[in-house]
Amino acid sequence: EVQLVEAGGGLVQPGRSLRLSCTGSGFTFGDHAMSWFRQAPGKGLEWVGFIRSKAFGGTTEYATSVADRFTISRDDSKSIAYLQMNSLQTDDTAVYYCSRDRASGYVLRGGWFDPWGQGTLVTVSS
């Protein structure tokens, strides 16, 4: 079974950092780009960023709202993608999800996201 499991969420004070992990199983993790999303309480889905597969450089792209604070990385030997979140703000409070990007190539156009992990809640509050 193809599966993703996020971990690392919790309560953190504004200005602090947190690292989330996303562990994949049931597929060749290194062959796929991986994306992170978030959903603030009662709100819709927001794309946070993605990391390409190593075949396409393992490079990253981010939403403007997090580009200077969040970093995505990957360890294909462990089938894990990470989301490092620095300088957290109260409006970063959300459930964070990871997903496998089914697009191919460098541009990652025309893909879809499946499966999704169960999500991990990040609460930024003093």
Next chain:
Amino acid sequence: DIQMIQSPFSLSASVGDRVTITCRASQSISISNYLNWYQQKPGKAPKLLIYGASNLQSGVPSRFSGSGSGTDFTLTISSLQPEDFATYYCQQSYSTPAFGQGTKVEIK
């Protein structure tokens, strides 16, 4: 960035009803068929229903269908079932991924 505009924001329907949700690309920019649909139930992760505008994801009931190309897209549930009450999101994959604001389908 290409934003997606979904309508309606919410709807009430009965079991057995035919339900249609629409999604439009902002600024009338064509996104070809790079449009996906997801279902999300409270407290759960999104689930892929339709990819490439009209392709049914494996395991998804055939009462779900998608259509459209260019700027206007539709998700149709042919006969609403109790387990279909949820929020539905469209998502464009032409450029930086972006979701519609969601359509909550509630029990009438």
